Amino acid sequence: MLKNKLQKYTLILASGSPRRQQFFKDLDLDFEIRLKEIEEIYPPELKAEEITNYLAELKANAFEGKLKPNEILITSDTIVWHNNKALGKPKDAQDAFDILKSLSNATHEVITSVCFKTNAKTALIHEITKVTFNELSDESIRYYIENYKPFDKAGAYGIQEWIGFVGVSKIEGSYANVMGMPTDKVFEYLSNLS
Numbered sequence: 694m695l696k697n698k699l700q701k702y703t704l705i706l707a708s709g710s711p712r713r714q715q716f717f718k719d720l721d722l723d724f725e726i727r728l729k730e731i732e733e734i735y736p737p738e739l740k741a742e743e744i745t746n747y748l749a750e751l752k753a754n755a756f757e758g759k760l761k762p763n764e765i766l767i768t769s770d771t772i773v774w775h776n777n778k779a780l781g782k783p784k785d786a787q788d789a790f791d792i793l794k795s796l797s798n799a800t801h802e803v804i805t806s807v808c809f810k811t812n813a814k815t816a817l818i819h820e821i822t823k824v825t826f827n828e829l830s831d832e833s834i835r836y837y838i839e840n841y842k843p844f845d846k847a848g849a850y851g852i853q854e855w856i857g858f859v860g861v862s863k864i865e866g867s868y869a870n871v872m873g874m875p876t877d878k879v880f881e882y883l884s885n886l887s
Contacts, residue, residue, distance in 0.1 A: 745806035773848030775801035789849040797829040820875030822866030
């Protein structure tokens with residue numbers, strides 16, 4: 694359906710994330726993967742979606758002057774926003790434990806921004822999903838870290854994994870967004886391209 698509409702475009706996903714790549718396959722879209730190493734550093738005064746908007750656009754700007762007229766570059770960034778600070782990927786097992794302990798018996802926000810860049814323009818969208826965890830025992834947190842090694846995930850967890858099944862009591866908003874891509878909004882944006 695959307696694939697036919699986008700035939701004149703080449704979609705480029707600038708993400709090494711297997712989950713984001715799978716989303717594009719599941720949306721039945723043809724796409725290329727192009728990666729550039731970016732230092733994900735943002736100004737300290739930024740908050741919540743300002744951070745993800747900034748980083749998604751930063752990743753897109755690395756391709757400035759490198760896009761052909763029919764190419765649409767898609768970059769994204771996800772953070773967990775909790776207690777007024779951004780939780781990124783854990784540095785090690787202790788950091789992962791501390792992050793999950795802070796999320797236990799509390800509600801946090803998962804924020805993803807997606808940047809669409811062409812030669813002519815840059816557009817940004819973002820999505821915020823609220824996730825509430827039950828109280829997590831130290832034992833269950835350790836079990837999860839040892840068996841699932843969530844070191845490549847913002848907030849030290851994947852909602853589609855064991856911890857999501859046993860720990861998440863409530864979710865408000867897009868489930869796919871918690872996995873790193875607000876697929877409904879991406880689909881809507883691409884559907885509205887002329």
